[in-house]
Amino acid sequence: MEVTFICNCGVCNSLLVEIGGVYILCNIPCDVERLFPNDETKSILGPNGKIHCIIATTAQGLENVEALRELCDLSTTHILCTRPIYTLACIFTRQVLKSQKYHGDVEISGNKVKYNSYVINRVLHHQLKVEKQFNKDSNDVPPYLQCEQFLNNNLLHAISFKEVSQLSIEVDVEFACLKSLVNVDFVATASGFSFGSSNWYITCCGYTIAIYGESTNPMVPTIYKPFDSTLMESANYNIISPGATCQPKFQTTSKSEEIKFETYSEPAQQLEYTVQLITIANAAIDGILQGEVVIIPVDPFGNVTFAIIEHLIIAMEKRLRQHQMVRIYCLGDCMQDLFNFGTKSAEWVHPERGECAMHHENPTSPFPMLEKIKESNKLFIGNSLNDLKTVYRMPCVMLVTSFFQSNCMEFLKQKISDPNVNFIWISNRLKQMVLGHARPFAKMINVFLEPRMTFDALCNMISNTRTILVPQPLEAAAISRMQTHPATFKIGNNINVSIPLPKGLIKTSLLLSQFENVVLPNLKSIPGSSCKVAPLQIQSQVAQDMVLVSNDSCKRNVPVMFGTFTVNQVVKQLQQEGLRNEINVTKSNQYPFVIHIPERNIVIIMESPQHTIIEANNDDDRQFATQLILNFLTLI
Known part of the structure; x- marks a missing residue:
């Protein structure tokens, strides 16, 4: 088994696992060029650039599928994800398809993909580039996740939590004329980070591998289905992706010397998740009381949007008088689709919310607080500024999200220089894209909102007898862990694990008629040899080993x-x-x-x-x- 951590940015959590000849890509990297290293003698992908399966831990893991399909042949690649991840990914990739450029530098949610001449030459050399199945100037062509060719070939596996999806993958073996079918079982369990976010358990060749994406502590209250640890004991090997756990500290940019940052006395990264949400809500109310517009840039995938709004409502009820009319605006690409999905997501939220939404007599929304203020004209949702211009009032709180090169991004860059606007940054991702347009002494507050669990908390749930594979950025955390707890760690961006795979010969008897009808038509020559082989698919009964008398x-x-x-x-x-x-x-x-x-x-x-x-x-x-x-x- 070989594990390659493709990107250590902590955002896309992309890694590649090869076991039994099956190549499994977990989350498509933000920079797809990383799949094609500069070393011509080494290939990250399988034979002929083959990816057998793609799994996604969050909707962001499929965000870059349109760029990947331009470089790799995905005509036989299976994509596995939970149903919410597929639904949200379809929404977001359509937006990506409208804006994405295929030449020069392309920004995707704050990350750059460079299509240089080397990559193009490498792709053409290996004949990996597929014909474009759409016109990039047309907005009517559906994204890859919704095209008929992908759906009709049974390549999509949108599953529920703990639903077993078994695939028979055809892999190359020693000779090019031979193919082998490898059975692989995939199971997704809740990670508690967002709608449908999941950790994956992959069983192949008699071993179970666990891959952990962004995960929240099961003890921390969250609106999503909480972290499920019931299958952790079954995993022989545990792979922790670079962004599965919270980072040691909040990183600021080089512009920090020119900007006045208002921070709270207690280090933000040490606050509990609920306290962090309360801090954000109170900071927003402080700005409202001063007559300002408060803008909170949030992740485009809605990981924390619903939680922030609920805490804003609670803070407003406590600190504002009844006659003070304060509105909450949610602005961003696909924001309306995100909220429409949220109101119908009873299966994927916390069980207490789900029970109310699935009540047989009086079903309600999983987010009753949001529905209440929406009916009272205090919450407005729009995909663009035109959707909100007739209802916009000050003071207000705006939750803004944006993909690359969109009107909402231009709106953020414009407002960063407005003296009457107070920004609350909860993520470093969008901040880096906007900060270059900030004026000196702009009003900003950093509150690091971190729903993910710590590295130690995740390791505590993994048995000490199991092997844990971590990337290079987590080396310090792993070494510190080994000093206090017995555990087996393998550290590096490319890790090889020796796994004894089942092998042997099958002896059987054939009738002459069976030999003539089955074996002879399938005989193939081995290059460089006078031998011929007949690759056949057979079924053998599983027999127990002989019991020797001691x-x-x-x-x-x-x-x-x-x-x-x-x-x-x-x-x-x-x-x-x-x-x-x-x-x-x-x-x-x-x-x-x-x-x-x-x-x-x-x-x-x-x-x-x-x-x-x-x-x-x-x-x-x-x-x-x-x-x-x-x-x-x-x-x-």
């Missing part, structure tokens, strides 16, 4: 018998034992012979002169039949 057993004088007997001898012996009513014997002149004794429900199957099977309903009948057979044998 030395201790020999010391107990285990009896060893030898001898033979016939069917007539067994029947005669049964009659002498008083079983005269009915003894059924199969009418056959060759093995196997079956003797059925209905009176005691005993079946004696004589497979061969050296192999006899006794079946009975209880131990007494089984011992009776066994002793009867032993009467014909001689003790050594």
Whole structure:
């Protein structure tokens, strides 16, 4: 098994796992160029640039699928994700498809993808580039996740939590003319980070691998389905992605010397998640009381949007008077689609919220507080400024999200220089994109909102007897962990783990007709050899290993018998034992012979002169039949 951490940015959490010849890409990287290293002698992907499966821990893991399809042939690649991730990814990739450029530098949510001449030449050299299946100037063509070719080929597996998805993957083996089918089981469990966010358990070649994406502590209150640890004990190997746990500290940019930052006395990264949300809400109310517009840039995938709004509502009810009319605006690409999905997500939220939403008599929204203020005209949602211009009032709180090169991004860059606007930054991602347009002494507050659990908290839930694989950025945390807790860590951006895979030969008998009809038509020549092979798909019964008698057993004088007997001898012996009513014997002149004794429900199957099977309903009948057979044998 080989694990390659493709990107350590802590945002895309992209890694590649190869086991049993199956190449599994977990989350498409923000920079797809990382899949094509500069070293021509080494390839990250499988043979001929093959990716057998793509799994996503969040919707962001599929954000860059449009760029990947331009560089890799995905015509047979399976994509596995939970149903919310697929729904949200379809919403976001459509927006990406409208804005994405295929030449020069392309910004994707704050990350750059450079399509230089080297990448193009490498792609053409390996014949990986597929024909464009759409016109980049057309807005009517659906994204790849919704195109008919992808959906009709049964390549999409949108599943529920703990639903097992078993795939038979055709992989290349030693010779190019040979193919092998490898069965791989995929199971997703809740990670508690966002709608449908998941950790993955992959079973292949008799081993189970756990891949942990962004995960929240199950003890921390969250609006999403909480972290599920029920399958962690089953994992032989545990892979922690670079962004699965919270970072040690909040990183600021080089512009920090020119800007006045208002911070709270207690280090933000040490605050509990709930306290962080309360801090953000109170900071927003402080700005409102001063007559300002408060802007909170949030992640475009809505990971914390709903939680912030709920805490804003609570803070307003506590600190504002009834006559003070303060509105909350949610502005951003696909924001309306995100809220429409949220109101129908009973299966993917915290069980307490889900029970209310699925009540058989009076179902309600999983977010009743949001529905209440929306009905009272205090919450407005829009994908663009035009959607909100008729209802915009000051003072207000605006939650703004944006993809690259959009009107909402231009809006943020414009407002960063407005003296009447107070920014609350909860993420470093959008901040880096906007900060270059900030004026000196702009009003900003940094409150690091961190829902993810710590590295130690995740390791505490993993058994000390299991192997944990971590990327290079987590080396310090892993070393510190090993000093206080017994654990086996493998550290590096490219990790090889020796796993003994099942191997062996299958011996069978074929009729001449079977050989002519099945084997001969499939014979293929091996290059450089006079041999021919016939790659066939077969089914074999699983048999238990032979149980060897130990030395201790020999010391107990285990009896060893030898001898033979016939069917007539067994029947005669049964009659002498008083079983005269009915003894059924199969009418056959060759093995196997079956003797059925209905009176005691005993079946004696004589497979061969050296192999006899006794079946009975209880131990007494089984011992009776066994002793009867032993009467014909001689003790050594």
